[in-house]
Amino acid sequence: MTFRTLDDANLAGKRVLLRVDLNVPVENGRVTDATRIERILPTIQEIVKAGGKVILLAHFGRPKGQRSEKDSLKPIAAALASHLGQDVAFADDCIGPAAADAVAKLADGQVLLLENTRFHAGEEKNDPEFVRALAANGDIYVNDAFSAAHRAHASTEGLARVLPAYAGRTMQAELEALSKALEKPVHPIVAVVGGAKVSSKIDLLENLVSKVDALIIGGGMANTFLLAQGLSVGKSLAEKDLADTALRILAAAQKSNCAIVLPVDAVVAEAFAAGAPSQTYGVDAIPASGMILDVGALSIDRVRAVIDDAATLVWNGPLGAFEIAPFDRGTVAAAQHAAARTRAGKLLSVAGGGDTVAALNHAGAADDFSYVSTAGGAFLEWLEGKELPGVEALRKA
Numbered sequence: 001m002t003f004r005t006l007d008d009a010n011l012a013g014k015r016v017l018l019r020v021d022l023n024v025p026v027e028n029g030r031v032t033d034a035t036r037i038e039r040i041l042p043t044i045q046e047i048v049k050a051g052g053k054v055i056l057l058a059h060f061g062r063p064k065g066q067r068s069e070k071d072s073l074k075p076i077a078a079a080l081a082s083h084l085g086q087d088v089a090f091a092d093d094c095i096g097p098a099a100a101d102a103v104a105k106l107a108d109g110q111v112l113l114l115e116n117t118r119f120h121a122g123e124e125k126n127d128p129e130f131v132r133a134l135a136a137n138g139d140i141y142v143n144d145a146f147s148a149a150h151r152a153h154a155s156t157e158g159l160a161r162v163l164p165a166y167a168g169r170t171m172q173a174e175l176e177a178l179s180k181a182l183e184k185p186v187h188p189i190v191a192v193v194g195g196a197k198v199s200s201k202i203d204l205l206e207n208l209v210s211k212v213d214a215l216i217i218g219g220g221m222a223n224t225f226l227l228a229q230g231l232s233v234g235k236s237l238a239e240k241d242l243a244d245t246a247l248r249i250l251a252a253a254q255k256s257n258c259a260i261v262l263p264v265d266a267v268v269a270e271a272f273a274a275g276a277p278s279q280t281y282g283v284d285a286i287p288a289s290g291m292i293l294d295v296g297a298l299s300i301d302r303v304r305a306v307i308d309d310a311a312t313l314v315w316n317g318p319l320g321a322f323e324i325a326p327f328d329r330g331t332v333a334a335a336q337h338a339a340a341r342t343r344a345g346k347l348l349s350v351a352g353g354g355d356t357v358a359a360l361n362h363a364g365a366a367d368d369f370s371y372v373s374t375a376g377g378a379f380l381e382w383l384e385g386k387e388l389p390g391v392e393a394l395r396k397a
Helices: 035-047 074-084 096-104 120-126 128-135 153-162 170-183 202-208 221-229 240-255 297-308 330-344 354-362 377-384
Strands: 015-019 053-057 088-089 111-114 141-144 163-168 189-193 214-217 259-261 265-269 277-284 291-295 312-318 348-352 371-375
Touching: 015 035, 015 111, 015 189, 015 265, 035 074, 035 170, 035 240, 053 221, 074 088, 074 265, 074 371, 088 096, 096 111, 120 128, 120 153, 120 214, 128 153, 141 153, 153 163, 163 259, 170 312, 170 377, 202 214, 214 221, 214 297, 214 354, 221 291, 221 348, 240 259, 259 297, 265 297, 291 297, 291 330, 297 330, 312 330, 312 354, 312 377, 330 348, 330 354, 348 354, 348 377, 354 371
Parallel strands: 015 053, 015 141, 053 111, 088 111, 141 163, 189 214, 189 312, 214 259, 312 348, 348 371
Antiparallel strands: 265 277, 265 291
């Protein structure tokens, strides 16, 4: 690794400021999805076992620098304690006397959660004074929140500049998976990019065509590429004003010897509704009143064949409107095929992004992928080839 990890840290007796992602869904004071809590447990447990004092830093919601009861991390402490199997103390602030007193009471191996860092305007501004106030409660800093690493905030980047800084095990696993997928991949490498709009993924597509051997484009964004090539897409979601951008991306792919894989047939309905009557058409014969809502059987076979040729797969975005049956078939078929290849040891598969995680879970394929990132924006920015401030701050000199 080119990053400092817990292997490089002396944790015994140290106050460890551990930045985690606890921005989990909460309803009526109860955590409804504990995935992010579960992912940080190994790092917390390792520090506890080594005799460090764990002081958790996290954000929750968007309180915009103001204290807000609905954005308090207090309900999360109980959920974390339940999963961790030990008490988790809570402090009513992340700086000042409340935080300092709670930290002073910690014994080696104990865990403390500090209140939402975003209750202070200095967090998102990466204000040096706020950074110093946070740092006063720690001897070393560990970042285990890759999902917040694209933000140059006080608790994600600033602290790493003033305290000895290391990647936690979740951060380390993410960086290792991403490095294998794009920075040092085994070729052939294939990317699947889907979702609604080209406009949200222009940087992503432009970066990928220079790095992958084949790029499978699905979802609503595929319609924009079909439109750009002179095909009619009926009433389908498409960004007509981005036709030139699509052509530019196709030209860049040809120059980089990257094969672009677009649908050759599509499942079409006249309404986007569960159970709506649908029919498959070739993409050169989409009816004027129809909406493309999924890739067709021929396209699925083509996607499977491309995945069969791949040694590495990067996936971001569904191939169709997977939320509503029967328009989930393309996404499910491709995901299950990639999962089977991964299980067989023939494919390294890395996926990420909110819709992607939901789609892979829907397909029952997520657990068989080599790595599934819950990072959202940070994962997307990494795919776009951008430097992530919270990651760069952990690099070895």
